[in-house]
Amino acid sequence: MLKISNQGDDMKKTDHLKNAGLKSTLPRIKVLSLFESAEQRHMSAEDIYKLLLSTGDDVGLATVYRILTQFEQAGLLVRHFFEGGKSVFELNQGKHHDHIVCLQCGQVEEFYDQAIEERQEKAATERGFSIRDHSLYIYADCNKENCPHR
Template structure:
């Protein structure tokens, strides 16, 4: 399914166009992602921020709604391990992610040569992509510098 960009729509309109019921919980999560500074958020963080605004929602509901929004193409999931993902508004712009395993910082990148190589590998194994999410994990420069500060000469 091609990604849909809900940005020009109100959350309820975007939900209805995506074939969802447009529940209050769906609208609250989508509205948060539409108005949050562009970034990558855990389900727990989304739940905490929505709850802080006075909206009543269980964490399990937040997870369920995020899965519905991902399935509908309105939200993208960045898997970081067996049971952990970050979520971002699906803008339709293809990109990959670099994730610092120490501080959690996420950097987005696009590389046409990398995409060509990924497609060649898929072709070699007879695979057809139906989705694409890549999160390369490492340690960012700031965390590396904190762990190994430069020595000063005396």
């Protein structure tokens, strides 16, 4: 008798987790929900830990790290190594894309360029390498109205 919250949604997440080979636990559902509802797609472990704290949905920091790694391995999340050393995660929505990160406000925009993808593949195969993964980050100033510093 503890199945309180919006069951429709939680059921969907439970299935989502089960399909990924992970058992449905409260912390995992909370983290998944956060990614599906958060305004910012790209979040670090610390971001998530604090957001959950702020809504009273406490989850231990160690658990947050564990869940992020599991979700990454299960293909639910994609991990990024932006400059600065800490890992940042986003929901995996199937379609690969690269990132432009604003150095002033941290805003992240995604883009995809077929030509770039092809040239990368070419550069690798020309040298006898088999691509496993790649990461392209453009660091820039977004020049937006609401961006601090100019």
